[in-house]
Amino acid sequence: MITTRWANPTTLTRLLLLLTLCAARWSVAATGASDPDTPWGRDYFPNTALVNQDGQTVHFFDDLIKDKVVAINFIFTSCTDSCPLETARLRQVQKILGDRVGSDVFLYSISIDPETDTPAVLKQYTEKFKVGPGWQFLTGNKDDITELRKSLGLFIEGVDNGRNKDHNLSLIIGNQGTGRWMKASPMENPYILADRLGKSLQNWKLASTSQHDYADAPTLRTPSAGEQIYRTRCSSCHTLGDTEHAGLRSIGPDLLGVTRQRDPVWLTRWIKEPDRMLAEKDPLAMQLYEQYNRLAMPNLRLGEIEISALLTYLEEETNRLQPLAPVAHEAHGELHNPDR
Ligand code: HEC
Numbered sequence: 001m002i003t004t005r006w007a008n009p010t011t012l013t014r015l016l017l018l019l020t021l022c023a024a025r026w027s028v029a030a031t032g033a034s035d036p037d038t039p040w041g042r043d044y045f046p047n048t049a050l051v052n053q054d055g056q057t058v059h060f061f062d063d064l065i066k067d068k069v070v071a072i073n074f075i076f077t078s079c080t081d082s083c084p085l086e087t088a089r090l091r092q093v094q095k096i097l098g099d100r101v102g103s104d105v106f107l108y109s110i111s112i113d114p115e116t117d118t119p120a121v122l123k124q125y126t127e128k129f130k131v132g133p134g135w136q137f138l139t140g141n142k143d144d145i146t147e148l149r150k151s152l153g154l155f156i157e158g159v160d161n162g163r164n165k166d167h168n169l170s171l172i173i174g175n176q177g178t179g180r181w182m183k184a185s186p187m188e189n190p191y192i193l194a195d196r197l198g199k200s201l202q203n204w205k206l207a208s209t210s211q212h213d214y215a216d217a218p219t220l221r222t223p224s225a226g227e228q229i230y231r232t233r234c235s236s237c238h239t240l241g242d243t244e245h246a247g248l249r250s251i252g253p254d255l256l257g258v259t260r261q262r263d264p265v266w267l268t269r270w271i272k273e274p275d276r277m278l279a280e281k282d283p284l285a286m287q288l289y290e291q292y293n294r295l296a297m298p299n300l301r302l303g304e305i306e307i308s309a310l311l312t313y314l315e316e317e318t319n320r321l322q323p324l325a326p327v328a329h330e331a332h333g334e335l336h337n338p339d340r
Pocket of ligand 1: 084085088229230233234235236237238251252253255258262267270271274288289290292293294295296297298300302310
């Protein structure tokens with residue numbers, strides 16, 4: 001049966017044709033050259049005029065994405081929840097990619113609140129986040145920006161034009177030249193995002209510098225629920241004892257020991273609604289805010305169970321890295337000494 005099928009000339013011709021097509025596509029992809037057949041070319045994307053944080057006018061297709069590997073997200077600077085998380089994540093990606101950002105990888109954050117986010121406001125935002133060169137923050141005409149979001153598949157009718165400026169929490173990364181685009185989550189590991197932008201979307205034209213073998217990979221333990229929340233929502237801005245990586249996420253304070261240092265009620269509320277505590281001018285919150293470049297910790301919309309799992313993780317990690325000295329017998333005795 002199988003032999004006759006293979007021998008079927010039409011199937012064979014089809015198969016050959018398919019192989020030839022694949023090979024043609026592969027050769028385009030392998031050289032990293034533009035694929036003239038990409039449906040997402042000049043005819044598809046609007047060439048929207050936008051202004052960057054330095055006041056320069058640029059055009060979306062011609063200046064920002066044409067033949068480039070890019071990461072694009074939509075933000076607004078007064079956003080107190082998802083945007084700071086995205087910005088912090090992209091900032092890590094930028095640090096990992098180093099000076100390739102602005103040379104063969106381009107990062108763009110476009111404001112969906114262009115009336116408020118003037119170039120000067122965007123400039124201030126980049127300073128707060130200590131954003132390095134090669135990453136543009138852009139503003140423009142609101143309707144044009146909405147069109148742009150639609151063309152990138154980052155606009156959901158009813159959700160994205162709702163009252164709360166609620167917007168699609170996603171990032172799109174792609175290579176305009178090859179027509180390869182994918183949505184990415186800002187909660188993703190920054191090294192994976194950097195790898196996609198720096199290697200796979202560049203069609204692997206740069207050899208991997210990694211000399212590691214899978215055989216050397218350590219056995220992974222399954223992270224606890226708290227650790228997973230920490231890694232996806234907090235680690236883009238905070239360290240937890242691992243301060244040697246501080247450069248990647250030195251936005252907020254190191255959290256090692258914070259469960260010992262702070263009142264649990266204060267801590268729980270702070271993680272739940274830092275924006276409200278800042279609005280109420282809670283003294284400790286205000287002090288930290290001033291200390292950390294007036295960059296507000298975002299409200300990450302976590303529930304009680306998530307916060308409690310998170311606090312357990314922070315506490316366990318603190319105990320692991322800074323074990324409490326065992327209570328000495330004498331000290332114990334002293335504590336119970338009725339004469340004291
Ligand atoms: C976008 C960056 C960012 C993210 C994401 C973030 N934080 Fe923060 N965090 C800050 C900043 C900045 C401060 C300092 C206070 C301020 O400026 O509002 C802070 C302060 C804190 C503090 C107070 C530290 C102290 O000394 O009392 C705690 C606790 C904290 N964050 C926990 C978390 C946890 C838990 C998460 C994840 C669920 C998280 N943060 C996510 C930026 C961030």
